[in-house]
Amino acid sequence: QSALTQPASVSGSPGQSITISCTGTGSDVGSHTLVSWYQQHPGRAPKLIIYDVNKRPSGVSRRFSGAKSGNTASLTISGLQTEDEADYYCCSSTTSDTLLYVFGTGTRVTVL
């Protein structure tokens, strides 16, 4: 079971909206709602920004939203801000007994 597929990079201007896709299979993304998203700034640890497909932890901006359709999940950042420039990773639990979690390949978001 390989990594979930994300675009390598996405860019947008301040104030715009961007969407990052995360494509898996019926054994991970498509099998349940346990999809999460993490933001990682350079040299920093990942930070949870979305869980259970579309829920935000306390303190995370409402500009971040998640969705899922079939084997593909997505993260939308609305009203893009300079501090949103970071790497973003999706993650899914799997039905495998030996691969509990699979991460996406990662997407670098650039604010133009």
Added chain:
Amino acid sequence: EVQLLESGGDLVEPGGSLRLSCVATGFSLSDHAVSWVRQAPGKGLEWVSSLSGYHGSAKYADSLQGRFTISRDNSKNTLYLQMYSLRVEDTAVYYCAKDYGDLRYFFDFWGQGALVTVSS
């Protein structure tokens, strides 16, 4: 306040061994699963191993081929990752990450990471 603090990262020669530690505060390792997730330089995140909270059962990524062992000391609320037969490709920052529940949920808290460099 939940915190995870890793230590033990070092430079080690190929074939060597190393043990990472992760001290957890603000919650009990007996109540939540905690995992090791690694990130090779310039690469993405990769799940390595998890230890369930209640049962203490261990899970490992197949790619490790049995070279790593995850364990915990409940009295110290500390998670460990013992790594054997290290390879150059094991070079990475190793994060410990708390699961919201007891396996297969999501990682709600992360440590700052410990750098493991395998090189001769």
